Amino acid sequence: MAVTACGDDGDSASGADGRETVRVAALPLIDCVALYIAQDRGLFEKEGLDVRIQQIQQSLQALPALAKGQIDMVASANYVTYLQAHEQGTLDIRIVAEAIRAAPRMMDVLVSEDSDIKSIADLAGKKLAVNVLNNVQSLTFNEILQRQGVDRPVYRAIPFPQMGAALDEGQVDAVHAVEPYDNAIQHDLNARVLIDGSSPPVESIPLSGYISTSKYVGGNGETLAAFRRALKAAVEIAEKDPSVVRDMLPTYTKVTEEQAESIDLPLFPPTVDAAQLTRLTDLMKKQGMLKKPIDPASLQQHGEAAASNSPALPPSSRPASASRPRSPSSWPSPRRSSPASARAWASSSPRRAWRPTAPGMRWRGWCGRGLSGWSSTGCWCGGSGGCFRGRRAGGAP
Template sequence: MTSCHLRGIGYRTAAVTALLALSLTACGGDTDGGGSGASSGGRETVTVAALPLADGAALYLARDRGLFAKEGLDVRIQPVQQSIQALPALARGQVDVIAGANYVTFLQADEKGTLDLRIVSEGVRIAPHMMDVLVPKDSPVKTLADLPGKKVAVNILNNVQSLTLDAILDQRGLGHPVYRQIAFPQMGPALQRHQVDAVHAAEPFDSAIRSQTGARVLADGGSGPVTSLPISGFVTTRQYAEKHPQAAAAFRRAVEAASRLAARDPAAVRAELPKYTKVTAEQAGSIGLPAYATTTDPAQLRRLTRLMTRHGLLTKPLDPATLLLK
């Protein structure tokens, strides 16, 4: 994959915010000033912000396999580079759902009162090599023991990537690196320019960076204490869930059906990826996929909230069952 293609997977923050605002305005058909409303075809419109990651495959499978249409929904997808970019639009009701929303950011927003969160459905859990710690092929960083104190790029600071990597290092009794926020599409160039010592990249960026730069895998970001940890899902607000309970429930049914398809048929996911990311069909055939959750399990989500509390990303214990869509 060329550096141009890698940059093309996402947009810079300001550009995405502007484009998202323009496209939301262009959607029209809202019944209450928000993102949801009846479309011209009589279906309920649901506006979804989504990232170009393997995490979001169930959303696109549900769209392309007609699962949303079967539920009477007209789902309109707005691409974003980071789920946090769509958080203000979700809070204002301009976006109804965020797909591939990393739980850490949204659980923190809920605790701070900036978002009244509801989890519509689990999305994915960590699987082997769905994200990796990468270093230049000639890097003096040879093992995880060399990583403490080094500069490591993550997509968002104090989030799931630093949380999981710190947990892996803690299990080995090692110190932590210094994290730098660099968007996924810019990680490859940053590694080549030696702006950071390592990057923690999720698929499909993981494979793209290795292909483009020759970077080597220092560590599997899905190993040890974070194996099968829930990391992202489909989220909305309490206001939307209460005002549009039928649409929210229909959306959940559709994405859960698509998630079951993704879990039992990885080939369907690999065929879908080139449609909404910049990976080629050949590249999609080999990238590490996440584990697609077939049910929303509060016990699994508690693993995440306990880990967040232990690392200071939540100030008090939280039972995620209280945030699930009813």
């Protein structure tokens, strides 16, 4: 990764108008959308920060620059890679903020339309493409396979942008793709969803975060507190209006406006949750990706651990005041709602319940019609207002 060296002292430098400079390496993925929303809305500037974003293609590329102090932070850093580097002594990491957690349909295992693979049991011994070997995709999918008592496939490393071609040309039997590649492969090849990569027992598991070093964190507490405030404000904007996320994606990724309308969004946690991160580290230890257990709370910046936050509570755990039905005016906007906001809305009403998408159907938001059947737009309205973009059993939209 080409990075302009700005000093190795680990301290923030003065940027434009006397603001504190924070140098962030970021991938052109949905994981970083809160970073770009905060930049676009002036939230960093409001906090007195001059955040300078440099795009990279893999989070691993930024590891040497982070170790040398050439950058201050890596956004959308793959937790598995950086936790392994921490254990090996390559880098003494600190988790500044979470980026995303798994959500329904944001990553799927896909097969070609005419594939003989009809179930995940058929994947045993077959070639499955993942972006990086021995990383978060195989980690989470192996756990899904174990839960269902199914043998593992043979993993092949193929970058996300090349997965569609590899599947089409028969280089692999299936691909484990994340958005926006997931949606694009389904659209371009009419590929079938074999299984949701966010299925139990890895639902809502943390996938990526904002990673820095203990040296930088130790000398820049106030700067990082300001950074987290701005980032949290951006996440709150995204949760209230997912269309902001969809509008932002084409500005820094190769996602088109049309693709941005249909991709499935991940969960964007407002704060770091050590309990959720422990699910990931325990899984890494179980599968041999870590030699010893790591306590994620020890990797949080001082003062952040007390601010941990979990996803929306299940209905049985909600306070009684949260069970009152809402009026139509408070329904999430159709075709724009994220899975997270939809589940939260559904579980707040005793008359409606969250239902997972059926195979071959894609979440599009709550239409609020309360009807059951196929609409003229090709959406399935599941009776509780859940609008799913998909195909009829016969294949026609």
